[in-house]
Amino acid sequence: MPRPSRSLSFLMPLLAVVSVGCASATRMSPEDRASLDRSLSGPDAEQYLRVSSYLTPFFGDASKRLLTPYPPEDVRLLDDTSGRPISPGAIQATVPAGTRVRITKVEFPTAWVVTERVLYTPRSWPWVYVTVEGAPAGEQVVLVLPPNLDRPDAFRTELEKTLTPHSLKDQLAGFSAAVQEAVRTKKLVADMPADALRMAWGPPETVRRSLEGTARNEEWRYAGERRKAFLTDGRLVRAEEAGTSLLP
Known part of the structure; x- marks a missing residue:
């Protein structure tokens, strides 16, 4: 068997450290993760906001924005070294309930994904990437779901607290x-x-x-x-x- 090249041998200890330091933060099976991503970014991609939500900065990742039903003071996704919640940043826009959104990707916190994410973000939580009607084209908007969702039905239950496949037009008109x-x-x-x-x-x-x-x-x-x-x-x-x- 050929020996690893000098450059590859140099990288192997580094890769080992990365894999140990960033263990997978998801307990859902690879098959279930792939199935959810295919479904939610495919036939089930078209959704509506069930709850009026805010768009804020995405903590330390300037390339994304957070979609959250809660004001920054109440967001509990990232803590400082003292255990106090960190605000994602000031409110940039309010998106009303009933707004059309489209799921473009579901990303689970596997060891590799956690390594690739910006450090100053909720790296160990599942991220659902969406496009929001009326928002600038190409903008990466992320809805963060709770960690440790180990079954597809539990994942969908959490997602449905914020999104719904059904239009809210008639319900809103009744108010x-x-x-x-x-x-x-x-x-x-x-x-x-x-x-x-x-x-x-x-x-x-x-x-x-x-x-x-x-x-x-x-x-x-x-x-x-x-x-x-x-x-x-x-x-x-x-x-x-x-x-x-x-x-x-």
């Missing part, structure tokens, strides 16, 4: 003009229904439910508990952001 505007601008108005609240603010991290007589109460808490929304019988009655009331 009052004030609620439609609130959803479009990611604001809140009193008495908006729970579906509209979810479209405006995104899905909460936790929901606390209680009964008061015949009234059904819910408290929606978002990441870091900086934002809270309170509903009675499926309608918004109170909301807070950083301890400040948002409704008259």
